[in-house]
Amino acid sequence: MKQLLHFFIIALISSYSISQNLKSPSEFLGYEIGTEYSRHSQVIDYFEYVTKQMSENVILNYYGETYERRPLMYAVLSSKNNIKDIEEIRLSNLEVLNDKPKSINNKAIVWLSYSVHGNESSSTEASMQTLYYLLTKNYDLLENTIVIIDPCLNPDGRDRYANWYNQVRTMPYTSDKISKEHSEPWPGGRANHYLFDLNRDWAWLTQIESELRLKEYQRWLPHVHVDFHEQGIDEPYYFAPAAEPYHEVITKWQREFQQAIGNNNARYFDKNGWLYFTKEFFDLLYPSYGDTYPTYLGAIGMTYEQAGGGIAGLGIINSEGNNLTLVDRIEHHTVSGISTVETSSLNAEKLNNEFVKFFSYKDKKTRNYILNGDKDKINKLGEFLKKHKIDFYSTKEQKLNAFSYNENKSVSYTTKQGDIVVPTSQSRRKLVDVLFERTTKLSDSVTYDITAWSLPYVYGLNSYLTDKEVKKLDYKKNEKVNLHDKSAIAYATIWNEIGDAKFLSSLLSKNIRVRHNKKDIQTGNLYLSKGSMIIYKGDQVVENFEEILFKEAKNFNIELSSIYSGISNSGPDLGSDSVELIKNKKVAILSGNNNQNSVSSLNYGSIWHFFEQELKYPLIHLNIKDFNRISLDKFDVLIIPDGYYGSIGNERSLNKIKSWIYKGGNLIAFEDAIKIFSDKEGFSVKIKKINDSKKQEVNFENISRNNIQNYLSGAIFKIKIDETHPLAFGYGSEYYSLKTSTSTYELLDYGFNVGKIESLNNNNIIGFVGDKVKNKFKNSLVFGHERIGGGNIIYFVDNIMFRSFWENGKMFLVNSIFYIN
Structure with missing residues (x-):
């Protein structure tokens, strides 16, 4: 010693x-x-x-x-x-x-x-x-x-x-x-x-x-x-x-x-x-x-x-x-x-x-998270899991009992070849459980942040949980291979994931002309759901467009299908008004603050990052202090992020915005930016009010804890979607939205309630929502579209860009830019 x-x-x-x-x-x-x-x-x-x-x-x-x-x-x-x-x-x-x-x-x-x-x-x-x-x-x-x-x-x-x-x-x-x-x-x-x-x-x-x-x-x-x-x-x-x-x-x-x-x-x-x-x-x-x-x-x-x-x-x-x-x-x-x-x-x-x-995990009980859905979304989730060094596998057909996330109960489910399996029999098992669990157990409802974040909902995938043994195979990314087809008059690809939006943006930047169908099409053996991209050879003005097209399809892992006739078996023909050319849009966004207005830097930043780093599409940033002297006629789309707005909602500014929309402008309002237009003449959006006349006596030391009855820090809500509307192209009839605000709005009387909350049972809410505020959400607007003259206004009550991690919400923003005309 x-x-x-x-x-x-x-x-x-x-x-x-x-x-x-x-x-x-x-x-x-x-x-x-x-x-x-x-x-x-x-x-x-x-x-x-x-x-x-x-x-x-x-x-x-x-x-x-x-x-x-x-x-x-x-x-x-x-x-x-x-x-x-x-x-x-x-x-x-x-x-x-x-x-x-x-x-x-x-x-x-x-x-x-x-x-x-x-x-x-x-x-x-x-x-x-x-x-x-x-x-x-x-x-x-x-x-x-x-x-x-x-x-x-x-x-x-x-x-x-x-x-x-x-x-x-x-x-x-x-x-x-x-x-x-x-x-x-x-x-x-x-x-x-x-x-x-x-x-x-x-x-x-x-x-x-x-x-x-x-x-x-x-x-x-x-x-x-x-x-x-x-x-x-x-x-x-x-x-x-x-x-x-x-x-x-x-x-x-x-x-x-x-x-x-x-x-x-x-x-x-x-x-x-x-x-x-x-x-x-x-x-x-x-x-x-x-x-x-x-x-x-x-x-x-x-x-x-x-x-x-x-x-x-x-x-x-x-x-x-x-x-x-x-x-x-x-x-x-x-x-x-x-x-x-x-x-x-x-x-x-x-x-x-x-x-x-x-x-240590080998002496622990194994559970398996099974995810099913769009292959591109599964690929994207796989990329995320690799960054965290979480093991995942492919599987093959197997019938088993499992807990369904969407149905919130045990069901009989048959695994498919395209499914992925994430087992807890791995060293990072606790991180797996935290990221994939449907409902997080709260020892105290007073928490500092959101209370729901389950990855299946983040990526828009169906999920099942089972303690049964599941066959595991090495995962192979779904790589698309495309071949030039001289007989084709057009190529098409389905629209349902953010990679498709990146592909579109890249094609537009290279002057490749792209159309989309506003109605379902069956042409030969090919089914094209609403919003699919159609690249018609006769539209193109770039000589080597096929070389560019196939190169970009490879870059974004896009599967191209051939179309051999302009006449469809069902649905509109290629020359129909329902197969519309997607135009390049000049998009602007408000930023900054002045004495009476303040743009949410977080919401603004997430949209800025999305355009610049993901979509790679031009975005013009307007300083809100210059709003009165800026001519909106230069722009096709104006995005107003969440924030506090005083003078932007005054008569002068509102008339300026309304005039621009009437002439064909498209405005996109996030969260509290909707209040600029709520309960104002010429706009149908209205704040939803709940009369709570019951008074409850509370001890002084319990005030903070009692206030959580009116609290929502972040919970997942099941939303009813109008999948026929262009804002919802690429989505199904249901969508799980991360709601981080208690602000609620009535359903539109004169417009389209593209996304709405209908019921509030336990299957439809994941995470903590205060008892007093919960009923406000029933029959409330989540995503709305209102036509005003020759233009449109889109209302995003929920922040689809929240921290930029809710991957399944981003296509709503892309649709609002390119598909609302």
Whole structure:
């Protein structure tokens, strides 16, 4: 024991002689940390400097770039011996995925993530301080611990905030919140380039930062993950343990170790006289957070929240009269981070043993999720599962008893060759259950986010759950092969999935002329449902159009069928008015804010991202402050995202919009943008009102809990669809919609109720909906279409673009652009 102690003392002295020459962030940057906002490039410079100075203790990994080309990177730090064996340690840790690992790792792996929200800015500064302290005065913690530090998950958002603040701040800074430096302009620095909340994207991976980060996270699978945030300026510090509800897959050990970490944090905060709270607000349910997603992969996933945010700047006076400084905020995050590493280091062996248990599955009962539906949608789900390293298989015909998601009961089902099977007999079984479960069990109905997200509904697939053994075959993607057909007068393809929309957009950009049928067609042996794309050879003006057509069909995995006659067996002929040319549209969207209007940056960002990264179709962005001087006659389609609108709904602006629609313009209104037109002359949309005359006496301390009776954070509703309407082409008579707002509207008297809620039985609602608000949704509008003169207005009461992960809703938006004329 004395020899071992002697060895550690020598090692520490040796490391100290090197690290004592290491510059602190303040020394390197030339200003005291917390007295200025560091730009992302400066943070990178410091991490590179430390890596160069202590190359035997630190490895810097660059893993990609943001949309604005800023580097994404993380540092791996540990003792010299651990860094020397780092690849062996990493691979040994991943042995847990083999159910019965050959050996159990004895090193704790802790991942610290900073600034997923760019304007919660203290944490990136704290990442530099934490790096420095772990390599100097807290070096001993690295003897049995690997620490991974990602200093900034959202460089684009953070630089947006930091650069703005550095431009407008006073010198010295003003702590009075009335000062300009405490009033961040739209859209703020919280979100990334496309204005997505990256802390809601861990599971859905819609953004490049999330997708690239997960690849690295999967390479390590840390035992502990901390996501550092900021909250309101009047809140004390928050750390684990989390609030209820906890998802039921979270283990007893994960709960207990959160408490152990919280206890150690509390010890340091008590010593320094810093206020804090635990077990409130921040629960562990929704799977796409930086605390929950790691938790469902075996980690102790936690959120830490420091008072601050975009309003705080370098310092601000809060409601208690205290000056909340950036210096203090950095110190709090630094202490909690190092405290977490300390607790993990002291419990490295236990962490590893429990990690092995979490992933063990061979002695567990196996269940199989079976998914059936459109092959392209199944392919898309398969791509999603691969990113999460979730195993899935094809199967063959087999009759069995299974629970039907759509019918909400057990049925007899015969599997088909095109079905896929996702078994729970795999190491990531708990993540599988969380993502696929139909109904999530709530231990507490007061939750921070949506309560339903089941993947079968996200992708528009039928799903069945069985504990019976299902035959599993290697999955093969459905690859389409097309052949040139000289005898064909036209080619056609069915319209039912977002890949079809991307194909259309690409053809239009290359001047290939495309038609669609507004009625079902039978031509020879080919059946074309409404909305199918028809590429008629006689329409084309591009000489090599077939070469382009087949190349694009291969790129988007589109199956082309030949048509040999313009006369149809049933339905309209190809020359009918019901087979309409799809025209290129000039599409605009409102953005920004002014004194009386504010566009939802999240909704705007999701639509922007969809057009630019998925559909790859031009979108013109209009600043709402310029609305009065913009001529709408330049545009075919105007999209008004969700938001708050004051002056846009006044008589002058409304007349301008109405005149443009009368002349043939198409307007698309999302969520609260519908209120611009509701109960206004010339528009038939009306807010649905429910008279609730019953008063209930409530104790003061129960007010918040009583309010959840009027609450809807996010639930899935079964919607009745008019599948004959162009807005619904590619859909069936039923659609499962994610509803995130309690705003409801009456069915249209003069228009088309394309999507509506008819009944509210248990089969039709998945997730939590407050008892008092539930009845509002019965016989309410979800998707509407109103003709006004020569134009149209489309109402999307539900946000089909919510966080861009609800894949099955996106075709409604495409239809509203290209198929509504």
